[in-house]
Amino acid sequence: MRKTIYFRVVLDHDKDVFRDIEISTDDTFLSLHDMIQEAFGFDNSQMASFYVSNEDWEKGQEITLMSVQDPEESGQPIWLMDEIKLNNIIFELGQKLIYVFDFMLMWCFYIDVIKVTDVEENVILPRITQSYGDAPDQYSKSGEISFDSNEIEPEIEDDTSEDELEELFRQMGDHDLN
Numbered sequence: 001m002r003k004t005i006y007f008r009v010v011l012d013h014d015k016d017v018f019r020d021i022e023i024s025t026d027d028t029f030l031s032l033h034d035m036i037q038e039a040f041g042f043d044n045s046q047m048a049s050f051y052v053s054n055e056d057w058e059k060g061q062e063i064t065l066m067s068v069q070d071p072e073e074s075g076q077p078i079w080l081m082d083e084i085k086l087n088n089i090i091f092e093l094g095q096k097l098i099y100v101f102d103f104m105l106m107w108c109f110y111i112d113v114i115k116v117t118d119v120e121e122n123v124i125l126p127r128i129t130q131s132y133g134d135a136p137d138q139y140s141k142s143g144e145i146s147f148d149s150n151e152i153e154p155e156i157e158d159d160t161s162e163d164e165l166e167e168l169f170r171q172m173g174d175h176d177l178n
Contacts, residue, residue: 002026004125005090006115009036009099012108017133020114023086023126029063030081035126036099036109040135046102050081050111052089053096057110063089092116105141 003025011017019039023032029050037044047066051059063079089095090113097111119125 001118002121003087004117004119005086005113006117006129007032007097008112008114009039010110010112011040011133011135012110014133017135018130019128019132020130021126022119022129025085025087025090025116027086027126028082029084029086029089030065031126032086033065033081033099035128037101039128039131040138042101042107042138046104048081048099048101051098051100053098055096057096057098059098090116102138105139107138107141 004022005025007021007023009019009021019036021032021035021039023035033048033050034044036042047064047068049065050063052061052063053059061076061079063081063084065081067078067080089097093113093116095113099109099111101107101109
């Protein structure tokens with residue numbers, strides 16, 4: 001027998017879209033990351049991080065896919081997904097994690113530990129044990145700010161005469177910018 005953890009992974013606090021994932025306590029956070037990607041049909045092409053959380057869903061210690069900063073600069077140790085085992089962080093039912101995928105689109109998943117149990121050695125893990133609701137397309141969110149240029153009207157001061165504009169341009173030309 002081996003110990004497993006059941007995680008409920010809820011997409012953006014939307015109770016209508018979640019996945020339950022069963023995974024060995026000896027697996028790393030990288031395995032959980034990969035299972036979340038598979039469970040929601042994402043392509044695993046972007047950066048991601050887990051955050052140890054509390055009852056109020058506040059972000060705590062980060063567990064990142066790869067190190068992008070010097071630990072001396074951040075003042076905190078850098079924990080990598082492929083190095084940290086789940087049983088180093090997960091100790092009891094009800095523990096919470098936040099998982100952020102694609103820092104441009106900011107997919108946010110709220111993760112609860114819903115069960116810890118024993119499983120037979122011949123059970124293939126990790127696995128998705130429940131799938132509820134339709135996951136959105138990974139690229140359905142827009143990370144870009146877009147606007148219709150026809151909606152923006154330039155502000156023009158009508159009381160500026162041509163002579164004043166010419167004087168302004170002449171003065172600007174008199175200055176050495178070097």
